[in-house]
Amino acid sequence: MATFGNLTDRLVDTFKNLRGKGKLSPADVDGTVREIRRALLDADVSLDVVKDFTSKVRERALGDEVSKALNPAQQVVQIVNDELVAILGGEARRIQFSKNPPTVIMLAGLQGAGKTTLAGKLAKWLAKENHTPLLVAADLQRPNAVTQLKVVGEQAGVPVFAPEPGNVGAEDAAPSRGFFGGTVGNPVKVAKDAMKFARDKQYDVVIVDTAGRLGVDQELMKQAADIRKAIDPDEVFFVIDAMIGQDAVATAKAFQEGVDFTAVVLTKLDGDARGGAALSVASVTGRPIIFASTGEGLDDFEPFYPDRMASRILDL
Amino acid sequence: FARKTIDDATWDDLEDALITADFGPDLTESIVAELRASVRRFNTTDPADLRRMLRETLEERLSTLDPTLHLSNRPAVVLVVGVNGVGKTTTIGKFAKFLGNYGRSVIVGAADTFRAAAVEQLATWAERGGAAIQRPQQQGQDPASVAFQTVERAQREGIEIVLIDTAGRLQTKSGLMDELGKIKRVVEKQTEIAEVLLVLDATTGQNGLAQAQAFIEHAGVTGLVLTKLDGSAKGGFVLSVQEKTGIPIKLVGQGEGIGDLTGFTPHVFVTNLIG
Numbered sequence: 001m002a003t004f005g006n007l008t009d010r011l012v013d014t015f016k017n018l019r020g021k022g023k024l025s026p027a028d029v030d031g032t033v034r035e036i037r038r039a040l041l042d043a044d045v046s047l048d049v050v051k052d053f054t055s056k057v058r059e060r061a062l063g064d065e066v067s068k069a070l071n072p073a074q075q076v077v078q079i080v081n082d083e084l085v086a087i088l089g090g091e092a093r094r095i096q097f098s099k100n101p102p103t104v105i106m107l108a109g110l111q112g113a114g115k116t117t118l119a120g121k122l123a124k125w126l127a128k129e130n131h132t133p134l135l136v137a138a139d140l141q142r143p144n145a146v147t148q149l150k151v152v153g154e155q156a157g158v159p160v161f162a163p164e165p166g167n168v169g170a171e172d173a174a175p176s177r178g179f180f181g182g183t184v185g186n187p188v189k190v191a192k193d194a195m196k197f198a199r200d201k202q203y204d205v206v207i208v209d210t211a212g213r214l215g216v217d218q219e220l221m222k223q224a225a226d227i228r229k230a231i232d233p234d235e236v237f238f239v240i241d242a243m244i245g246q247d248a249v250a251t252a253k254a255f256q257e258g259v260d261f262t263a264v265v266l267t268k269l270d271g272d273a274r275g276g277a278a279l280s281v282a283s284v285t286g287r288p289i290i291f292a293s294t295g296e297g298l299d300d301f302e303p304f305y306p307d308r309m310a311s312r313i314l315d316l
Numbered sequence: 317f318a319r320k321t322i323d324d325a326t327w328d329d330l331e332d333a334l335i336t337a338d339f340g341p342d343l344t345e346s347i348v349a350e351l352r353a354s355v356r357r358f359n360t361t362d363p364a365d366l367r368r369m370l371r372e373t374l375e376e377r378l379s380t381l382d383p384t385l386h387l388s389n390r391p392a393v394v395l396v397v398g399v400n401g402v403g404k405t406t407t408i409g410k411f412a413k414f415l416g417n418y419g420r421s422v423i424v425g426a427a428d429t430f431r432a433a434a435v436e437q438l439a440t441w442a443e444r445g446g447a448a449i450q451r452p453q454q455q456g457q458d459p460a461s462v463a464f465q466t467v468e469r470a471q472r473e474g475i476e477i478v479l480i481d482t483a484g485r486l487q488t489k490s491g492l493m494d495e496l497g498k499i500k501r502v503v504e505k506q507t508e509i510a511e512v513l514l515v516l517d518a519t520t521g522q523n524g525l526a527q528a529q530a531f532i533e534h535a536g537v538t539g540l541v542l543t544k545l546d547g548s549a550k551g552g553f554v555l556s557v558q559e560k561t562g563i564p565i566k567l568v569g570q571g572e573g574i575g576d577l578t579g580f581t582p583h584v585f586v587t588n589l590i591g
């Protein structure tokens with residue numbers, strides 16, 4: 001989307017005519033709020049979140065801190081930025097390790113979001129931190145997902161528990177494909193067996209890759225809930241593509257209701273998507289964002305920094 | 317639109333509905349302005365009229381481009397491109413089946429030599445779609461050379477349609493975009509390319525336009541494929557993509573099954589958008 005200068009420039013414009021008027025009137029801040037609204041919508045922040053957010057900012061913009069500021073535009077940007085950071089979460093959160101190993105991490109999200117790649121990234125990083133992770137191939141749905149995880153595991157130098165080959169035959173035998181489905185094996189059982197395997201072999205972290213699923217797919221959502229029930233994970237990461245648009249909220253809510261999650265991972269942040277989904281998901285679910293995934297390589301991920309994300313969303 | 321007459325709240329609802337469907341703030345504004353003018357011109361206060369006008373304007377705007385696939389070359393080479401995870405490989409499997417249903421012979425080329433198990437994934441889809449497959453002959457082979465070998469084999473064996481799978485790449489990565497240009501140039505030396513299909517994920521927001529512009533520049537896109545329309549995302553961003561780039565939507569994916577691919581019908585798309 002063509003941006004005509006960044007938000008600061010645009011806000012400077014809306015304040016141009018207001019100099020020396022003392023306290024700003026509601027009409028004065030209208031233009032400002034409209035610019036903020038547009039900037040957030042261009043960044044794919046969901047509409048409801050934008051509405052909430054702009055009304056909060058509007059209130060603060062009408063207060064003394066802005067009208068008394070030397071540079072009201074900058075002051076408003078500062079307010080917007082602070083409010084964004086507050087929603088995105090103050091400090092970077094860390095993985096909660098179980099006092100009673102293994103620590104179990106389950107990954108869930110839409111198709112193609114970057115779960116399997118993230119599984120490899122987490123595994124490689126944890127191994128470097130002197131953990132002994134085990135990857136679990138519980139996506140028996142996407143063709144060759146199991147093979148993909150095996151390759152990723154090899155790249156990460158981490159073993160993969162993969163008792164079922166998954167959906168690889170000439171006939172699509174995925175569980176969701178009706179009467180003849182379900183012959184590819186049961187991901188709930190795979191996850192459960194993985195727990196026993198991990199305890200026996202004393203792996204200290206178990207990372208469970210699951211199939212991509214839509215928020216509206218109740219059957220597969222229930223399957224994810226069943227996997228969760230079977231393994232009682234310490235962390236469930238909801239993996240979401242930074243390019244997602246207004247659907248972020250519906251999808252995040254569906255996963256929260258369907259499986260629930262403890263934290264969010266935002267992927268594909270190496271692109272130029274502004275990533276408004278970060279704001280939508282954090283504010284709608286109240287769950288913190290824990291990692292940013294920034295590339296296809298297994299080292300391409302980092303803790304999530306709310307302040308960087310705020311600047312990115314605002315195009316500052 | 318549950319109201320009795322068109323009032324401010326009606327317009328707010330309309331605007332919200334368009335934003336929520338990912339049309340984006342600019343296009344939403346222009347559609348709302350157009351509809352306000354129509355409502356004035358026809359002097360109506362009935363929300364049902366407004367709804368009809370909305371449907372008409374969206375269908376009209378979406379119908380200005382020709383969605384026909386041009387596959388009459390022999391072989392007809394189709395390059396499938398797009399950012400990571402949008403559904404390229406899956407679309408190729410479905411498309412192979414779709415073409416097979418019309419009696420066409422198909423070969424798929426595994427020119428994604430990068431992603432873990434991408435070749436195996438494509439091989440499974442080829443099998444389901446009844447297509448032959450050209451695999452890389454060594455690990456990490458240059459994707460352009462896999463594409464070349466696929467086309468060569470189609471020419472030799474008289475296979476009618478060639479579908480080339482490429483690795484996902486973000487449009488901001490210039491090295492990877494150049495690689496795509498190279499694949500295209502290598503194939504163009506063998507034969508004219510019939511279609512370059514850019515796959516866009518319906519869950520995408522305003523970044524979809526940047527994707528389209530970059531892939532058009534580097535790969536000469538001739539058609540769009542919109543995937544994952546079976547979810548709750550509406551994919552409204554494709555209207556601005558169509559309008560700003562002049563590239564039509566040619567195929568629509570709505571599921572992970574082999575049969576979940578259709579042509580693009582503005583009427584159906586709009587019904588999914590606004591009910």
Ligand SMILES: Nc1nc2c(ncn2[C@@H]2O[C@H](COP(=O)(O)OP(=O)(O)OP(=O)(O)O)[C@@H](O)[C@H]2O)c(=O)[nH]1
Pocket residue numbers: 109110111112113114115116117118139142145210211212213267268269270271293294295296300400401431484486
């Ligand atoms: N550029 C970029 N690509 C990524 C990132 N994370 C994953 N990918 C790519 O996105 C595509 C999909 O990644 P996967 O890990 O297979 O996604 P998934 O969620 O497991 O997909 P399904 O199992 O099909 O639901 C692949 O091409 C990955 O290489 C990232 O942070 N940046």
Ligand SMILES: Nc1nc2c(ncn2[C@@H]2O[C@H](COP(=O)(O)OP(=O)(O)OP(=O)(O)O)[C@@H](O)[C@H]2O)c(=O)[nH]1
Pocket residue numbers: 111112142212214398399400401402403404405406407428431434482483484485515543544545546547569570571572576
């Ligand atoms: N629900 C739904 N899922 C889809 C659709 N098309 C593809 N998928 C799923 O999306 C995920 C990614 O699909 P792929 O075909 O691997 O995507 P890709 O673009 O080839 O991915 P990369 O090669 O990694 O860039 C898989 O889980 C597919 O099953 C669709 O129309 N609807």
Ligand SMILES: [K+]
Pocket residue numbers: 111112113241401402517519
């Ligand atoms: K996606």
Ligand SMILES: [Mg+2]
Pocket residue numbers: 115116117139142145209210211212
């Ligand atoms: Mg996966």
Ligand SMILES: [Mg+2]
Pocket residue numbers: 404405406428431434481482483484
């Ligand atoms: Mg692929």
